[in-house]
Amino acid sequence: MADSKPLRTLDGDPVAVEALLRDVFGIVVDEAIRKGTNASEKVCEWKEPEELKQLLDLELQSQGESRERILERCRAVIHYSVKTGHPRFFNQLFSGLDPHALAGRIITESLNTSQYTYEIAPVFVLMEEEVLKKLRALVGWNTGDGVFCPGGSISNMYAINLARFQRYPDCKQRGLRALPPLALFTSKEVGKIFSTHSSFFSRGKMIPEDLERQISLAEAEGSVPFLVSATSGTTVLGAFDPLDAIADVCQRHGLWLHVDAAWGGSVLLSRTHRHLLDGIQRADSVAWNPHKLLAAGLQCSALLLRDTSNLLKRCHGSQASYLFQQDKFYNVALDTGDKVVQCGRRVDCLKLWLMWKAQGGQGLEWRIDQAFALTRYLVEEIKKREGFELVMEPEFVNVCFWFVPPSLRGKKESPDYSQRLSQVAPVLKERMVKKGTMMIGYQPHGTRANFFRMVVANPILVQADIDFLLGELERLGQDL
Amino acid sequence: MADSKPLRTLDGDPVAVEALLRDVFGIVVDEAIRKGTNASEKVCEWKEPEELKQLLDLELQSQGESRERILERCRAVIHYSVKTGHPRFFNQLFSGLDPHALAGRIITESLNTSQYTYEIAPVFVLMEEEVLKKLRALVGWNTGDGVFCPGGSISNMYAINLARFQRYPDCKQRGLRALPPLALFTSKEVGKIFSTHSSFFSRGKMIPEDLERQISLAEAEGSVPFLVSATSGTTVLGAFDPLDAIADVCQRHGLWLHVDAAWGGSVLLSRTHRHLLDGIQRADSVAWNPHKLLAAGLQCSALLLRDTSNLLKRCHGSQASYLFQQDKFYNVALDTGDKVVQCGRRVDCLKLWLMWKAQGGQGLEWRIDQAFALTRYLVEEIKKREGFELVMEPEFVNVCFWFVPPSLRGKKESPDYSQRLSQVAPVLKERMVKKGTMMIGYQPHGTRANFFRMVVANPILVQADIDFLLGELERLGQDL
Numbered sequence: 001m002a003d004s005k006p007l008r009t010l011d012g013d014p015v016a017v018e019a020l021l022r023d024v025f026g027i028v029v030d031e032a033i034r035k036g037t038n039a040s041e042k043v044c045e046w047k048e049p050e051e052l053k054q055l056l057d058l059e060l061q062s063q064g065e066s067r068e069r070i071l072e073r074c075r076a077v078i079h080y081s082v083k084t085g086h087p088r089f090f091n092q093l094f095s096g097l098d099p100h101a102l103a104g105r106i107i108t109e110s111l112n113t114s115q116y117t118y119e120i121a122p123v124f125v126l127m128e129e130e131v132l133k134k135l136r137a138l139v140g141w142n143t144g145d146g147v148f149c150p151g152g153s154i155s156n157m158y159a160i161n162l163a164r165f166q167r168y169p170d171c172k173q174r175g176l177r178a179l180p181p182l183a184l185f186t187s188k189e190v191g192k193i194f195s196t197h198s199s200f201f202s203r204g205k206m207i208p209e210d211l212e213r214q215i216s217l218a219e220a221e222g223s224v225p226f227l228v229s230a231t232s233g234t235t236v237l238g239a240f241d242p243l244d245a246i247a248d249v250c251q252r253h254g255l256w257l258h259v260d261a262a263w264g265g266s267v268l269l270s271r272t273h274r275h276l277l278d279g280i281q282r283a284d285s286v287a288w289n290p291h292k293l294l295a296a297g298l299q300c301s302a303l304l305l306r307d308t309s310n311l312l313k314r315c316h317g318s319q320a321s322y323l324f325q326q327d328k329f330y331n332v333a334l335d336t337g338d339k340v341v342q343c344g345r346r347v348d349c350l351k352l353w354l355m356w357k358a359q360g361g362q363g364l365e366w367r368i369d370q371a372f373a374l375t376r377y378l379v380e381e382i383k384k385r386e387g388f389e390l391v392m393e394p395e396f397v398n399v400c401f402w403f404v405p406p407s408l409r410g411k412k413e414s415p416d417y418s419q420r421l422s423q424v425a426p427v428l429k430e431r432m433v434k435k436g437t438m439m440i441g442y443q444p445h446g447t448r449a450n451f452f453r454m455v456v457a458n459p460i461l462v463q464a465d466i467d468f469l470l471g472e473l474e475r476l477g478q479d480l
Numbered sequence: 481m482a483d484s485k486p487l488r489t490l491d492g493d494p495v496a497v498e499a500l501l502r503d504v505f506g507i508v509v510d511e512a513i514r515k516g517t518n519a520s521e522k523v524c525e526w527k528e529p530e531e532l533k534q535l536l537d538l539e540l541q542s543q544g545e546s547r548e549r550i551l552e553r554c555r556a557v558i559h560y561s562v563k564t565g566h567p568r569f570f571n572q573l574f575s576g577l578d579p580h581a582l583a584g585r586i587i588t589e590s591l592n593t594s595q596y597t598y599e600i601a602p603v604f605v606l607m608e609e610e611v612l613k614k615l616r617a618l619v620g621w622n623t624g625d626g627v628f629c630p631g632g633s634i635s636n637m638y639a640i641n642l643a644r645f646q647r648y649p650d651c652k653q654r655g656l657r658a659l660p661p662l663a664l665f666t667s668k669e670v671g672k673i674f675s676t677h678s679s680f681f682s683r684g685k686m687i688p689e690d691l692e693r694q695i696s697l698a699e700a701e702g703s704v705p706f707l708v709s710a711t712s713g714t715t716v717l718g719a720f721d722p723l724d725a726i727a728d729v730c731q732r733h734g735l736w737l738h739v740d741a742a743w744g745g746s747v748l749l750s751r752t753h754r755h756l757l758d759g760i761q762r763a764d765s766v767a768w769n770p771h772k773l774l775a776a777g778l779q780c781s782a783l784l785l786r787d788t789s790n791l792l793k794r795c796h797g798s799q800a801s802y803l804f805q806q807d808k809f810y811n812v813a814l815d816t817g818d819k820v821v822q823c824g825r826r827v828d829c830l831k832l833w834l835m836w837k838a839q840g841g842q843g844l845e846w847r848i849d850q851a852f853a854l855t856r857y858l859v860e861e862i863k864k865r866e867g868f869e870l871v872m873e874p875e876f877v878n879v880c881f882w883f884v885p886p887s888l889r890g891k892k893e894s895p896d897y898s899q900r901l902s903q904v905a906p907v908l909k910e911r912m913v914k915k916g917t918m919m920i921g922y923q924p925h926g927t928r929a930n931f932f933r934m935v936v937a938n939p940i941l942v943q944a945d946i947d948f949l950l951g952e953l954e955r956l957g958q959d960l
Binding site: 010011012014016017018020021022024025028029032033034036037038044046047048049052053056058059060061062063064065069070073074077078080081082083084085091092094097099100102103105106107109110111112113114118119120121122123124126127130131134150151152153154157175176177181235236289291297298299321322323325327328329330331334341342343344345346350353354356357358359360361362363367422426429430433439442443444445450459460462 | 500502513516517528529536538544550554563564565580586589590592593594600602606610630656802807810811823825826834840910913922
């Protein structure tokens, strides 16, 4: 059969495979690592969608392509992509290129296994357990359970499943229609979870007294409250809900307390700043994404549970003996397949484990503290400079501020001020992206006009990068 | 601040970063690629959990570790992991190490971006669109929609969401309790989706006449049928449901037809074998996992839709302007964030795209055809050899068979035959894993005793690997 093989395939030719991968790795080092983290290179080489389509020649054909052409393609893909490890990439709740985490990711990809059984993932089943144990210890739990999920939204969804299942263990047999109407209570601005009853907020934080009122209201309307989802580190403002007071409310009403600490969870590593999450040990579940502030790489999202009754497997298990055999020669309690609604599940623990081994808890703590210190520097600079205005004093590494261009300074009282200010951020964003010098996000918020949200997360950031950010906004906006 | 930095951090030292990654890459090449795909090396170096824990020294400490120690750790992680690209790894519905797909995965990891906006993933937004278009074309659709999901279970969940939303566009406002009881119909053995009404089956296939009867029954009980999930390639038997006949039923009853082709979808690439999925173009949605038979690497799971009415965004969108701003300087219809319930979403398209560019559709087709041809060879060998018995004639690349050890041959009529046969596969599995020579899965099925399920998927397989599999089972089981 070998004769009918297409020319391009490398199947069964380890020398050619190795040579190809060495060349690709060289391109990755040049383009993504060396240039991609160099402040004097562009964060992105912006192209309009139609032009980029032409440049990339995306169409998939029947014929394979030469080795040289494939290597050119690898170079182009990296060249036209945004460099999220770049010291001027401030656009998202993640940034930075940790070399040990990347090493862990490359190994993960080369092994390409699924996390569901000890049989095919012996190292990673044990490693996941150990990493989850460490994260739980930082929350304040000596025992418990957990699993890595494909992102915070799925972690939050699982928390809802678990809270409901704990209260109604027969809900899967009876169906949701057999249950009374359920009510959950959550913050706004927490990614993509849909709120049913949003409490009122002050500075983006849940107000416990109001939460209590909302719970009573829901009960009076005939609903059964079952879960409160508090937030440690909101997406825009970086606000931390008062967990202790919320836990008191949950305790009084017998509600499951979930803490969405996807963004703020990593602060638990800092002895100086972990007080922001005081009370988190009283939660029933915590979502924490080390792919955000710890720069472990997408995706690395842990759902942590205080539960020791095997709730995850009881809730999500399918009892499918054709998937997870019970008569194996090792302890099948190690198999994690029935903890999740997924079947195949990526290995997301190695990158975090390897980075932690290399940096130590101390090294990671230093990074968190450093991010807070640079945030403080940014805030002081904003206060000093004309044309910059804080939306509010930040408590985390999100710094929300307006750049007020020369033509709008001192015009706060004019009736179209807010509407004109709203147009500033989109224009500056377009200019910075097309110039390629930096990327920073903006958004409106409630009645507030579009403002910038600066995120201080990349471990390679220094004060000069902060100075550049502010100076570049001034340069880009001087004619507005 | 720089003085307080822990010693081990490489932050801001590109030369050290590069050196570390080059060393790690060298280890990956040695251990995972060279040894990991060499038939004379072990598929896995089995250790009992407690011993492995000791060997790996998993605990996370406060102090960071030296470069040398980290490199040793990388080597150990790979050494004790299962080599899923090994030519004797037959354990799962994925196997093989495609070098171009791996190249795509390494680039993906080095860029570490999220798929949600054109702004931070310009290349991958366009690329995902192109890859989905190609997959849809193979299904038989010139238009449509789709998205890559974290696995087939999530793709299937989305199909359920969409079918329900299409029928009840106000279901998110009204809540599920306001809807009539809904009924969906699905196959058994399709991963982890929970069936509500399972139809009767013959050879693992859905029987359309029975499906029709079940639908009427559900209606008579006061339920509203809304979705049928047919399967193209079941997990154990590799069975293909008769899609055309099922589509007729769906059409008569106005039901959404979802096809779970997670495993079998890749057969659409083969002009010789794609008839197994005849009728798939009549589906409303299709789940197809190129990380399985195409060896693109976990995770690569596409949900494909015939819909052109933006149903995905209407159903899953959160209208959160603080996440996906509407006043950007480019066409925000390109942003995919509101297609999914996730917020951050991994880039899963590059590995498939790069492999396709390199192999061409023809190269991929050759692999599928080759897998079918080797399956045929295996089946003929099983028929020839004493002690091997097919569970049924396969139609796909799953070959289910019993190895009947010498002591059980000719004893089919004895009352404890089935019970004794059930114990054979677990014993052989333990022996092969501990010896490290190969890995193949087993499971019971209905009333059938444990049997092996051989999966012919790895593109580097040749007849000698098949011969080895059968010979090794004979060697391992000769004393039973």
